[in-house]
Amino acid sequence: MFTNPEQFANATKTLFELQMNTFNALTSKAVDGVEQVIALNMATAKNSVKGSVDAGMELSQAKDPKAAMDTAASQVQPAVGGAVAYGEQLKVIIEDIHKEFTEAADHHMAEAKNTLSALIYDVTKNVKPGSENAVDVIKAAIDNAFKGYEEVTRATREAVKTVEQEIAKATAQVGALKPAPKNEAAE
Incomplete structure (x- = not known):
């Protein structure tokens, strides 16, 4: 048992330091992730x-309504592609954060x-003898x-997993928006 108050104070200090180290490590990982996002x-x-701006410039230079519509239609694919790329990059960031967070949590837990x-x-x-209750x-x-x-x-792991699932759903939904490639022979 703790034979003097100093031992108890050191034990309490150690527990507090462990909590603070864990909190700091996990907070740092979270802040890094927010910075990346x-x-x-x-x-x-x-x-x-x-x-x-580029699309607006192209539209303003269209010579007739058909050219304007073709220009507008040509902007859809890059916009959807950009949304898909964004989702993929966000997914990679979240996966990296999850991996780093899990490793830090596991390290601090051990x-x-x-x-x-x-x-x-x-x-x-x-x-x-007779101090068993205090020990318990x-x-x-x-x-x-x-x-x-x-x-x-x-x-925390459950929360990160939920965020990953929501990002995966959003990415899949954006990917489903990709317009079919134009069939030039049909025109």
């Missing part, structure tokens, strides 16, 4: 504006488990802290 969105918006196991060992190695209370507190780590990690 923002960069993708900015590049997509820039390309979209440029494409719109570290927490090892540290908590060492704390439990420290708690139980010097048990005085401390073990339960340590076990509950670890279960909290596991629950947060599980919930």
Whole structure:
């Protein structure tokens, strides 16, 4: 059992540091992912504006309504292609974030488990007869802290999986919008 208050304070400090390290690592991964998505969105918006300006210029130079309609129709394929490419890039970003997040969570979970196991060992190695109830209370507190780590990690993995599924659905829907290639012989 903890033989003095300093041991208990060190154990508490260790648990707090583990929580903060895990939080910092996972937050950092999340922020990195948000930065990547923002960069993708900015590049997509820039390309979209440029494409719109170019399309507007082409439309304004059309000599008759048929040429204007042909110009407008020719813009559909690149727009859909851009949406599909965006979805694919977003999917890659999310998959990378998921992989990094999972690796960081697994690493911190293993570290927490090892540290908590060492704390439990420290708690139980010097048990005085009659102190078993106090040891059980401390073990339960340590076990509950670890279960909290596991629950947060599980919930986070489920959330990331849900986001990945929604992105996959959206990407598939955009991919389904691709117009059929023109059949020149039919015209």
